[in-house]
Amino acid sequence: MRSLTIKDVADKAGVSVATASRVLSGHPSTSAEARTAVTEAAQELGFRPNAQARSLRKTTTETIGLVLPDVRNPFFADLAHAIEQRARDFKYLTLFGNANESAEQQDRYFDVMLSQRVDGLIAAPLGDLESLRSILDSGIPTVFVDRVIADTDVPSVTPDNVTGVQEAVRHLTDQGHRRIGYIAGPQSTSTGRERLAAYQDALASTEADDDADLIFFGDFQAASGAAGARHLLELAEPPTALLAADSLMSIGAIGVCNERGIGIGADLAFVAYDDIEAFALLNPALTVIAHDVDAMGRQAVEMLTQVIAGETPASVILPSRLIIRGSTPPLPGGTAL
Amino acid sequence: MRSLTIKDVADKAGVSVATASRVLSGHPSTSAEARTAVTEAAQELGFRPNAQARSLRKTTTETIGLVLPDVRNPFFADLAHAIEQRARDFKYLTLFGNANESAEQQDRYFDVMLSQRVDGLIAAPLGDLESLRSILDSGIPTVFVDRVIADTDVPSVTPDNVTGVQEAVRHLTDQGHRRIGYIAGPQSTSTGRERLAAYQDALASTEADDDADLIFFGDFQAASGAAGARHLLELAEPPTALLAADSLMSIGAIGVCNERGIGIGADLAFVAYDDIEAFALLNPALTVIAHDVDAMGRQAVEMLTQVIAGETPASVILPSRLIIRGSTPPLPGGTAL
C-alpha cells in the first residue's frame, strides 16, 4: 500500500502539485475552482499530508516538547495538563516525555526531541549544567519549569520554595513542636536544595532543634518517603512533626504511619508539599504547602512562545502558601507559647 | 544560524555524504579510518541528525503515539508510565497525548500523530466507530487499551469489567447492604457500559434493591463523582453503600461525604474502582476493585509490536479483583445473614 501523496491529490483534481499544495496550506493566490477541486479530491482520497516532508521544508513543526520527571506524581500530571491545554491555544501540540527521575532517560528524550526538531522545549530538568550543555548549545528555545539548573540564563517559572516552607515551620513551632523532621528531596534538583535550605533557615530563627539527623534525604518517590518516615520515627528522640518535600514522599510516609498505628494529627503532625486532591480527603485532612500549578503551566507556555519569537522574558517566581488543615493541631502536651 | 547537516560532518571528516551517513547509521561496509574520522567530526560539531529527513527516506519514525483520556487520572498516569517503559525496551519513543475526555481533542491528536507518521498507536478511545473511521482506514497499526470501540477488529487489552464488580456487589450484600448506590461512568465508553451492566446483573441475582434511581451517571471526572454522591445521599431512601466506576469520581464522592460529616465505613460503605496509592492511606482504607496496570501497559506494547510486524494478536482481558479493606465493614444494624 504505497502511501498517498499530494501528487495523487493534484492528479485527481487536475492541477499541478504546486497548486494543490497552495490550496491545502491556505495560500491566498488560488482560484475558487482550484480550491474546490483540490479540497474535494483530498477529502475523497482521505489525504493526510506527511508532516515529515512538510517540516523538512518549512523549518517548523508546530510541536513543543515537554520533559517532566514523573507522570505519576500528581503535581507533574497536573502541570502537564496545564501546559498542554495552554499550548493548544497557540496551536502547538505537546509531545510529552516522562524522564522517570532518571538523567539518562531525560537526556534520551531531549536528544530525540531535538532530532524531531520540536519548536521549543519545556522541562523540569535534573542533573547539572554539563549534561545539559548539548541542549543549551543547540540553541533550541527552552523554558525551565518548577526546577532550574544553576548558572544558565534559561528563563524559568518556579515556585517560591522559601515562603511556604517558612510558614510551615513557623506554624509547627507555633503549635508547640520542637522536633520537626524533614524528608528532603534529592539535592541534585533545585527544588530539593531550596526547600531544604528554607527549612534549615526557618529552623535557625526559632528555638526548635536543628539536629542534622532530623533530616532524611529522599528522592521524590514514594518508597523514599516511607524509608524516611521509618528512619525518623526510630530516632532515639523522634520528631513530633514531619514535613515532606513532595507529594509522593508524603504518601509513602503516611503509609508507614498507618502501618504502625501512628495517628496523623493525633500522634504526629504532618505537612505535605503540593495540594493533591486526595490529601484533602484524608481524615484528618492534610496541611499542605500549595502552589498554583495551572498558573505555572500557563506561564511556562507563554514564556516559551516569547522565546520562540526571539524575546528574552524574565524568569518568574510564583507564590506558595500554607493551607492549614487538620493534620497539624496544637501539640497536646506541648510547651504552649 | 543555518542548521548543521550531515554534509558539514562529511566535509570536516573529508569523506562523502554517503560515507558519513553509513558510518552514522552503523552500516557495516565502512573502513576504520572513515569511522573514526566521521565519528570525531560529528562529535566535535555536535551533529544531531534531522529526524524528519531521516524518516522521510526510511518510512519508520521509531515513535509510537499514545492517546489517553486523562493524565490526571492516576490510573491513566500509571498506564502511561507502564507503556512508556515497555516501549523503551523496543526502542520506541512514546509521544503522549492527553485527550482530556474530549472526542475533539482526541481526534486532533490522532490526526497529528498520523501526520507525524508514528509507527503505531495505542489508545483508550472514546466516541464511536464513525468518528474513528479515518484512523482505522489509515491502516496504521493500532491497539486499544482499557477501552474499546464496538464492531472493530482492533486488538485490545482490557480489564475484566465484570468479575470485580460482581465480587464487590456480592461482598456488599454479604455485609448486609440492600441499597447499593452506583456512580456510573459515561455510557459512551466501553468501560462505563460494561461496569454498569455488571452492577445491574450482579444486583439481579441478589435480594438487594435494583431501583433505577440508585444509579447516577457521571463522566469519570471528580466533579461528577461529587454530584453523584450528593444526588444519591439525598434520595428519600438513600443507599447504605456506594460503588464508583473510577478513581476520580471516588475522590469527588468521598470529598462530599467528608464535607457532610458522613463517615466512610461507619455511616456509608464505599468501594472505589482502581487501586490508587492514596486510597490505601485513607482512614479507614478503601475497599477497591483493582487491576494490574503494569501488565496492561506491557501487554499493549507487546501487542502493538506484533501488529507492526504484521501479525494479528488476539485481544486479551486481564483479571480484576476485589481488595477488601476497612471501608466496607458489616452493616451495623443490617440484616445479617
Place this chain on the structure above:
DNA sequence: GGCCGCCATGGAATCGTTTCCATGGAATCG
C-alpha cells in the same frame, strides 16, 4: 598471472512537501 568477487566509496536519485521563479492572461490605469 589473470580473473573473479568483495568491499569501501562517491555521485545521484529518492522520500513528500513547500516555495522560488517564470509565464501568460486578465485587469487596471492613465
Place this chain on the structure above:
DNA sequence: CGATTCCATGGAAACGATTCCATGGCGGCC
C-alpha cells in the same frame, strides 16, 4: 489603446537524510 500591475499557475529547486548503482582497488584462487 498600450503599458503596467496583479494573480493564478506549473516546473523545478530545495529541505536533509538514506540508499541504489557504478567504480576502482585489493586479495584470493585456480
